[in-house]
Amino acid sequence: MEHDGFMYVNNGLKNGITYFKCNKAQSHFCMGSIKKSIDGTITIVKRHNGHAREPDNTIVVNNFRNVLKHRAATENA
């Protein structure tokens, strides 16, 4: 998922809270992580280090893919 210009991968669920870690955790030794509570509130757990935000076009492409995915699912239903 994308949040505030950073990309995250799911890092597990605990007590209803979903944890995400930076998708550059391994490649950049980044400690960036966030958590998402049941009501959808996202809280920053640790800030990113060692790299910048994703370029805007990466996020746009990503969102575009999600739209296509959604559209395909709707049309097939």
Ligand SMILES: [Zn+2]
């Ligand atoms: Zn990061």
